[in-house]
Amino acid sequence: KAGVTQTPRYLIKTRGQQVTLSCSPISGHRSVSWYQQTPGQGLQFLFEYFSETQRNKGNFPGRFSGRQFSNSRSEMNVSTLELGDSALYLCASSLDSAYNSPLHFGNGTRLTVT
Amino acid sequence: AQKITQTQPGMFVQEKEAVTLDCTYDTSDPSYGLFWYKQPSSGEMIFLIYQGSYDQQNATEGRYSLNFQKARKSANLVISASQLGDSAMYFCAMSGKAAGNKLTFGGGTRVLVKP
Numbered sequence: 074k075a076g077v078t079q080t081p082r083y084l085i086k087t088r089g090q091q092v093t094l095s096c097s098p099i100s101g102h103r104s105v106s107w108y109q110q111t112p113g114q115g116l117q118f119l120f121e122y123f124s125e126t127q128r129n130k131g132n133f134p135g136r137f138s139g140r141q142f143s144n145s146r147s148e149m150n151v152s153t154l155e156l157g158d159s160a161l162y163l164c165a166s167s168l169d170s171a172y173n174s175p176l177h178f179g180n181g182t183r184l185t186v187t
Numbered sequence: 188a189q190k191i192t193q194t195q196p197g198m199f200v201q202e203k204e205a206v207t208l209d210c211t212y213d214t215s216d217p218s219y220g221l222f223w224y225k226q227p228s229s230g231e232m233i234f235l236i237y238q239g240s241y242d243q244q245n246a247t248e249g250r251y252s253l254n255f256q257k258a259r260k261s262a263n264l265v266i267s268a269s270q271l272g273d274s275a276m277y278f279c280a281m282s283g284k285a286a287g288n289k290l291t292f293g294g295g296t297r298v299l300v301k302p
Contacts, residue, residue, distance in 0.1 A: 106289070106290075108290075115292060115294055116278065116280075116290075118291075121287065121289060129286065129289050131289075161230055163230075163232060165232070169288075170287040170288050171287065171288060172218065172219065172282040172283055172284045172286070172288055173220045173237070173282070174288050175234050176234065176290060178224070178232035178233070180230055180231045181230045181231065181232075
């Protein structure tokens with residue numbers, strides 16, 4: 074079974090631009106979550122989608138948004154990029170949104186903002 | 188609020204020896220899950236093992252075992268017979284019933300296996 078696929082693997086953007094990251098979950102998984110990983114803040118939860126609905130949201134500004142499609146694929150958008158948005162963005166999928174449902178992560182998208 | 192603490196920023200271990208990675212947690216949710224993930228330099232987070240708050244026995248997955256001490260709020264990971272490929276960052280994380288599958292992560296422990 075194929076794992077979680079994130080595209081692209083690397084991105085370089087300029088301050089003020091916007092970016093869209095894509096995530097394809099494991100087949101059959103209906104929950105998709107996004108995390109930001111930085112050296113200073115560690116791993117932080119962005120949001121979680123289940124059946125095209127945002128179920129949970131972390132403490133990030135409104136510049137960070139996401140959506141999920143009917144095939145469970147998800148996209149994350151960051152508008153008006155700031156230097157501090159440089160990070161590894163990890164997508165994870167799970168069967169459902171239950172607390173005992175392990176998350177399976179993709180390889181991540183490394184975003185650099187210059 | 189949930190909190191995960193990993194007090195060992197980094198450690199060396201000799202190949203073929205066992206290593207224990209410490210993890211303590213805090214939560215007010217009586218129903219929660221504890222997870223360990225491995226992150227090699229490539230960046231992917233690899234799920235290793237899960238322990239539920241109501242599980243009576245410690246979880247095991249191959250060379251990985253989780254030493255769950257509920258009263259002490261600790262969930263240490265034990266890796267037996269270390270291999271060079273075990274060199275990576277290891278993260279302890281937890282979820283709670285109130286917040287669904289949202290994970291709170293610890294700061295991680297970097298493990299370097301020496302030949």
